[in-house]
Amino acid sequence: MHLFDSHCHVQLPQFDLDRDAVIARMQERGMGAVVVGTDLETSRAAIALAEQHDFLWASVGLHPNDNPAEAFDVDTFAALATHPKVVAIGECGFDFYRQAPTPEVLAEQRVRFEHHVALAQAAGKPLIIHCRSTKDTENAHEALLAVLEPLQAKGQLPMGVMHFFTNTADMAKRCLTLGWYISFPGPVTFTNMYDESIKAVPLDRLLIETDAPFAAPTPHRGQRNEPAYVEEVTKKVAAIRNEPLETILAQTVKNSRTFFSL
Ligand SMILES: [Zn+2]
Numbered sequence: 679m680h681l682f683d684s685h686c687h688v689q690l691p692q693f694d695l696d697r698d699a700v701i702a703r704m705q706e707r708g709m710g711a712v713v714v715g716t717d718l719e720t721s722r723a724a725i726a727l728a729e730q731h732d733f734l735w736a737s738v739g740l741h742p743n744d745n746p747a748e749a750f751d752v753d754t755f756a757a758l759a760t761h762p763k764v765v766a767i768g769e770c771g772f773d774f775y776r777q778a779p780t781p782e783v784l785a786e787q788r789v790r791f792e793h794h795v796a797l798a799q800a801a802g803k804p805l806i807i808h809c810r811s812t813k814d815t816e817n818a819h820e821a822l823l824a825v826l827e828p829l830q831a832k833g834q835l836p837m838g839v840m841h842f843f844t845n846t847a848d849m850a851k852r853c854l855t856l857g858w859y860i861s862f863p864g865p866v867t868f869t870n871m872y873d874e875s876i877k878a879v880p881l882d883r884l885l886i887e888t889d890a891p892f893a894a895p896t897p898h899r900g901q902r903n904e905p906a907y908v909e910e911v912t913k914k915v916a917a918i919r920n921e922p923l924e925t926i927l928a929q930t931v932k933n934s935r936t937f938f939s940l
Contacts, residue, residue, distance in 0.1 A: 681927060682934040683711035683908040684861045685769075685841050685887035687797035689723035692891035692902055701731060703906040705823065709733065710931075712903045712938060714769050714806060714841075716741040717748050721758055735938060737766040737806050739794055742773040742787045750793045759801040765938040768806030769841060770794035772818035772877075775810040779817055791825060797888065798836035805838035811845070819849055830856055839937060842889055847874040855882060859937050861885035864895035864903060866913040876918045884932050885937065886912050891905060 683704075688711070693700055704711060713728060714737045715721025723739035728736040738758045740750050745787040759767060770791055777783050798805045829835040839859040843850065850860055860879045866872050886908055888895075894903035895910040916926040934940065 679708055679710045679931050679940065681707055681709035681912065682883040682886070682931045683709065683888050683890070683905040684839065684930075684934055684937075685714050686711050686862075686890040687714055687716070687720070688801060688890065688905060689715075689720055689727055690715055690891060693904075694790050699903050700906075701727075701734075702903070705731075705733065707906055707909065708803065708849045709905065709908070710735070710934065710940070711908075712737055712765060712791040712806075714766075715739055716769060717745040718751060718754060721755070725758065725761055725763060732756075735764075735765040735940065736761070736763050737768055738764055739768040739797075739806070740768045740789060740790060741769055741808055742771055743777050746777075750790055752797075755793075755797055756800065759797050760802065764801075764803065766804050766806045767794050767798040767801065767836075769807045769808040770805065771807040772821045773808060773810045774812045774818045774821075779821070784821060788825065792823075795825065795829070795836065797901060798838075799834065803836075803939075805836050805837055806841050806891075808841055812821075816845060816849055819845060819852075823872060826856055837937065839885055841887065842893070843875060844872055845875065850878045851876040854879065859883045859885050859933065861887045862911065862915055863889050864893045864907065864911055865908055866918070867895035868899055873918050876915055881921075881925075881929050882933060884915070884926075884930060885933055886915060886926075894905070895916075
């Protein structure tokens with residue numbers, strides 16, 4: 679593998695018309711990717727794709743509020759988590775951008791998240807975290823760390839990655855203190871707001887992603903994103919860190935293999 683997308687959703691309907699072509703472009707580039715579930719249906723679809731392609735793997739979980747009506751089905755997710763192509767649990771976490779953090783919302787999201795932590799502990803697989811705070815705050819991140827830091831103190835913290843990291847360098851450092859990885863998405867190609875966070879991550883804790891079909895990087899901004907565009911994100915991260923592209927390519931593939939036990 680020469681390139682790795684740590685987080686994409688090629689199972690979603692946005693790819694129904696040309697999924698085979700999108701996946702063929704991944705294969706041409708010699709890339710690998712993790713297809714991430716956001717609810718039960720998309721988790722099952724992620725596994726189905728991973729079963730068909732040896733360069734795809736799956737993650738299963740229930741997003742904090744993409745599908746607020748779905749109750750977390752503990753037994754079904756626990757069974758999916760043991761599938762050999764399932765390499766992570768999530769995406770899960772906290773989202774106070776789409777839902778204001780009333781006490782009820784906080785409690786609901788916390789219960790939903792704690793199910794995923796238990797699943798990751800039981801399966802011995804890492805967590806993929808979605809964490810989105812209210813604009814210009816760190817409120818969702820504080821809620822997340824309020825769950826994780828006590829687990830770390832007890833020696834019960836699963837491995838994890840902060841997916842789509844778009845917060846401060848200080849917050850990046852707090853997440854690194856957990857022993858976790860940090861994954862950067864397409865928007866780093868068109869804003870310099872996260873440059874200091876990108877520089878704060880040690881080379882051996884860095885992952886890169888597209889979150890396709892969302893958040894396409896320059897020069898595809900505004901269009902549907904696809905995993906092959908992870909190359910643009912990787913180039914930009916190399917430029918921001920002032921490191922050779924080859925170094926970032928090789929290291930993020932290596933980190934992906936280590937993190938997801940590929
Ligand atoms: Zn996602």
